[in-house]
Structures are given as structure tokens and as C-alpha cells.
């Protein structure tokens with residue numbers, strides 16, 4: 001309640017964080033509906049709807065450096081009288097301005113009142129996005145400022161929010177401002193000692209500064225505090241999860257079986273030392289008195305699949321079911337083909353279950369699973385659907401590549417009575433981070449590539465090198481090898497000039513008329529995708545032009561060239577995954593990174609790929625290059641389920657938060673839970689996902 005001096009008593013309602021957003025002034029039923037689409041239901045959701053970036057008012061630039069499609073501010077004098085044209089129902093004002101470097105046209109729609117402000121000889125700062133009209137650059141709808149006004153603007157960072165239809169940035173900014181001003185914010189839950197030791201901003205200010213930063217420095221501090229919270233709560237929750245799992249008795253104590261040795265002997269290669277060690281650890285876990293919760297971390301092509309296969313076989317030979325969940329249908333199909341035939345001779349039945357199967361086919365598979373007629377089930381997230389009833393599910397293997405799907409693996413393991421869990425990951429995160437992020441798992445490292453692999457030869461080139469690259473690919477095809485060409489887009493887009501698979505395939509067919517070239521992209525039907533992949537695997541297709549659908553796990557050892565168009569558009573981790581599709585067999589392999597745009601930073605980043613084929617090295621260098629705490633950088637590891645934090649960029653905060661969580665005394669933890677019972681609930685009942 002607030003009393004305004006000298007006036008009638010005004011009762012200000014204090015908002016509660018749990019109140020519905022409609023309690024915030026200015027939000028009615030219609031707006032509420034639209035906000036719900038952004039998952040904003042309560043006042044708390046609203047104030048936790050973070051900006052995705054900030055509009056900054058940069059110093060004006062010379063007219064000649066204004067670029068098409070980019071926002072810029074120019075300081076210029078008007079050199080023509082405003083020209084007003086009526087085009088259908090639009091009234092367009094156009095003027096021409098100049099500075100010492102050159103001149104440019106500016107235009108406004110339906111703003112006739114501006115005419116008097118835009119007199120020849122006047123001098124302003126204009127800010128807007130440049131477009132090309134009839135061959136010339138024009139800034140459309142620019143904002144107009146005097147130099148003093150602009151100076152003031154330059155100190156402000158305007159939040160830009162994720163939006164949806166019916167919700168403007170203005171509306172959200174206002175609503176959040178109101179809510180922040182009126183809502184009763186929770187007291188800081190972190191112990192004072194932690195705040196002091198890690199020099200954190202308090203939680204209320206952090207939220208306020210994140211939405212309405214006074215300057216970049218305070219914004220960085222605010223963000224650091226909120227990222228710290230995310231990581232702190234996550235690591236706390238993981239340690240709870242780990243504790244609870246430790247007490248799980250092994251319901252499926254497995255025994256060694258001769259079949260596993262026979263399978264190993266049937267492989268065309270010997271296991272590497274690292275594979276052997278990992279297999280030893282897995283077996284030991286599954287035979288022990290506690291349930292296995294293990295991560296197998298190994299670089300692309302290090303041979304993790306055989307470990308999954310051996311574990312599944314051991315489970316099946318012990319009379320139980322085991323399942324393998326992978327991120328794409330293409331990959332599920334590939335694993336199914338590798339495993340199903342090989343295991344038949346041990347009397348083991350394998351089945352495939354994916355989202356795109358017909359309802360009838362799925363029903364058939366559910367039946368067989370339920371009755372225990374099949375022992376190994378391979379598939380995508382369809383494996384965790386409610387209708388799947390397993391019979392004696394003793395092992396869950398998830399191939400996560402670079403997604404840290406705590407939730408999925410928990411859901412899947414929830415299908416059995418604490419089955420063993422094996423997680424395969426090729427994410428090249430440094431060990432120090434892996435230990436934290438996979439805090440609930442024990443880790444086996446496959447840190448050795450199979451013998452006889454030749455290091456991939458790399459080059460970073462510009463588009464002028466294409467014809468040479470095609471000739472090179474042609475030669476490789478003549479030698480019986482195959483190639484991938486990756487393009488970022490499916491179809492031609494007017495907005496982004498990036499090579500697209502469909503057109504590119506046509507172009508490539510002309511350049512390599514004797515070769516069988518096909519394309520693959522995510523929008524194709526699963527059946528079509530599987531078909532193309534199968535034909536590529538068999539060598540019927542020689543060159544596969546593809547979007548990043550081949551990124552995860554695809555294994556065609558005969559492919560030796562990976563050519564990546566617009567390589568600058570991919571993150572380094574993703575480039576490394578893509579490159580990992582070659583160099584998987586005994587042949588010399590090559591990676592050609594084609595740079596579609598020039599720039600010193602772009603080159604520098606891509607050169608890292610040139611320097612090494614080691615995923616861990618690349619992740620480390622990437623981190624150094626981007627530096628921590630870059631608020632405006634792209635989130636390359638968006639696959640992690642944190643709202644703000646980026647495990648690479650914020651690696652230091654992650655380590656600090658983990659340290660703080662581990663150091664908490666029992667009393668401090670109790671005090672936290674006392675202050676925030678909701679947080680206690682979230683942490684203790686954590687089953688993965690966002691906290």
C-alpha cells in the first residue's frame with residue numbers, strides 16, 4: 001500500500017509473482033491469450049521472459065559505409081525539399097541527404113506530418129535499415145534525432161523480446177516494466193557468503209538490469225548473476241539425482257555371455273584400447289550391485305556404436321530387453337541395419353520404432369515389445385511414448401550427440417524399473433565441463449581413434465575455388481570414393497543468400513555429368529530420406545548434397561570428401577560434427593570449407609578447423625576466440641536447455657556455480673530451501689529439462 005502525500009489515499013495493489021498476467025495493468029483477455037503462446041501465464045513468467053538481444057544506438061557512420069539490409073545511423077544534411085508522392089493508399093515522403101562521404105535517399109510512409117521537419121538545410125541523425133530500391137540504397141522509415149537526443153539514446157540498451165502475433169516489443173517492454181515495478185520480488189535465495197565470494201549482483205537488481213540495463217557493464221553483471229543461478233540450480237539438482245540413483249539396487253544383474261565374445265570376434269577389426277577399457281567399465285557396472293548410469297564420451301568416429309551394440313547384446317543374452325534411442329530417423333535406420341542381422345545368429349530379435357511409421361505398424365511393434373517377442377528396440381523419441389510398454393527393460397542407451405537430454409533419458413528409464421543407462425556423446429566438451437554437466441553419470445572416455453585412420457586434410461577456400469573442388473571430387477569418385485556437399489538452406493531464399501540444396505544439386509550435376517548426384521534435406525518424408533541414405537550407403541549415389549541432416553552419426557566409411565558451402569554460417573562444433581562424416585575408414589579423407597563471405601573474424605574461426613581434427617581442441621579454441629561473457633554473441637550451443645547460459649561461453653560461471661553448489665553446508669542448503677520452497681521442489685524432483 002502506498003500513500004501519496006497530499007492526495008486522496010490511493011491503494012496500489014501489490015502484484016504477486018504467482019498472479020495471472022491479467023493482473024498487470026494493460027493486459028486484457030486477448031493479450032493474455034497471445035502471451036500464453038509465449039508460455040507466459042503468470043507475473044513470474046512475464047518477468048522471466050528475457051530479452052533475446054538489445055537494440056543499441058551505435059555512433060553514426062559515413063553514408064558510404066551504409067550496407068544493404070543492415071541498420072545504420074548517419075549524420076547528414078538535407079539537400080532537397082521533401083518530395084511527397086501518393087502511391088495507391090500510401091503517401092511517401094522522400095528526401096535526399098548528404099555528409100562528407102556521399103549522399104543517400106530517405107523515405108517515410110504515411111507520415112505526412114514530417115514534412116515540416118524535413119526542410120532542406122536541416123541537419124539530423126537518421127537511423128534505420130537500408131534497402132536497395134531501383135539499384136540505389138535507401139533508408140526506409142528512419143528514426144530522426146538531433147545530435148543531443150541521439151547522444152542520450154547511445155547510452156540506452158533497448159530490450160528486444162521474443163514475440164508472437166499480437167504482441168509487440170513495446171507492449172512487452174511496458175508490461176514488464178509495470179510488473180517489475182509493482183510485483184513483490186522474492187528475497188535473494190543465495191547465501192550472503194556465496195554472493196560475496198563470487199561477487200554476484202543481487203537477484204532483484206539482476207532481473208531489473210537484464211530487462212532495462214543502465215549500461216553494458218551492468219548488463220554483463222546482471223546476466224552473469226542469472227546464468228550463475230541457472231547453473232547453480234542445475235548442478236544442485238544433478239547432485240540430488242546422482243545421490244538418489246546411488247541408492248538404486250541393481251534390478252538387472254547381468255552375467256557375462258559367450259555371445260559377446262563371439263560378436264567381438266566377428267567384427268572386421270580389433271577393439272581399440274579405449275573401446276576395450278570402456279567396455280570393461282560398462283560390464284563391471286551392469287554386473288555390480290548398483291544400476292549403471294554411464295556416459296561414453298568419444299570424438300566423432302571413435303567407435304562408440306560397437307559399445308552400444310555389445311551392451312545391448314549382453315542385456316538380450318541375459319533374457320532382458322534393451323533399447324537404443326537416437327536423435328534422427330536416418331540414424332535409427334542405420335543402427336537397425338548394423339545390429340539386426342548381426343544379432344540374429346544369437347537368436348536375438350531387433351525391432352525399429354520411429355515416429356513416421358504408420359499407426360498400424362506401430363501397434364504391431366508395441367505388441368511384440370509388450371509380449372517380449374523382441375529383445376532389442378531401436379528408434380527415435382517414439383520409444384518414450386506412453387503407449388510403449390516394455391517387458392523387463394534392463395538397458396537404455398541414448399545416443400545424444402550434442403544434446404544433453406537429461407529429460408529424455410529420465411523419461412525412458414522411467415519406463416522400466418531403474419534400467420541401466422548408457423549415454424553416448426560426441427560433444428567435444430572439455431572434461432572439466434563434462435563432469436559437471438553430466439554430474440549424474442560416471443564417464444568413460446573413448447580417447448583413441450581406430451588404428452590406421454589417416455588424419456583428414458582440410459582447406460578453407462572462397463567460392464572461386466569451386467571448380468577446382470569439383471574436379472577434385474570427380475577424381476575421388478573415379479577412384480571409387482563418395483562425397484558429401486553441405487548447403488545451409490533447402491530452397492532458394494530471397495532474404496539470405498546461402499547455397500541451397502535443390503539448386504545446388506542441379507549445378508553439380510552439370511559440373512559432374514558422369515556422377516550420380518542426389519539431395520537430402522530435413523523437409524523430405526522420412527521414407528524418402530531413408531531411401532536416399534540407404535542408396536548412398538550402398539554406393540549407388542556418389543555425391544550427396546545435403547543440409548545438416550547428415551550431421552549426426554551417419555556412417556558411410558567410403559565417403560572421403562566433405563565439402564561445406566557457406567561454412568561461415570555454421571558453428572565450429574557443428575562443422576566438426578559434419579567433418580566427422582568422413583575419415584571413418586581406411587581412405588585418406590578431405591574437408592573443404594567454402595567461405596561464402598569474407599571477413600577477418602570469419603577466416604580466423606574457420607582456420608581453427610584447419611589446424612586440428614580434434615574436437616576437444618576445436619571447442620577450446622572456439623571458446624578462446626569468442627571469449628566469455630559476450631552478451632551479443634550467437635548462442636552456438638543452444639541445444640543445452642538453459643534459458644540464458646551458454647556452456648562454452650559461460651564455462652567459467654559454470655565452474656564457479658558448480659563449486660558454490662558443492663561447497664554449500666547443510667545449514668546453508670536448508671536456509672535456501674526455507675526461503676524458496678518452490679526451488680526445493682524443483683531441485684529435489686528434478687527429472688531433467690529446464691529448472
Ligand SMILES: Nc1ncnc2c1ncn2[C@@H]1O[C@H](COP(=O)(O)OP(=O)(O)OP(=O)(O)O)[C@@H](O)[C@H]1O
Nearest residue numbers: 269270271272300301302303304305426450553555
Ligand atoms: N576398433 C576399430 N577399428 C577399426 N574401425 C572401427 C573400430 N571401431 C569402430 N570402427 C569403425 O569406425 C567407424 C565409426 O564408428 P562409429 O560409427 O561407432 O563412430 P561413433 O563414435 O559412433 O562416431 P559418431 O559420433 O561420429 O557417430 C565405423 O565404420 C566402425 O565400423
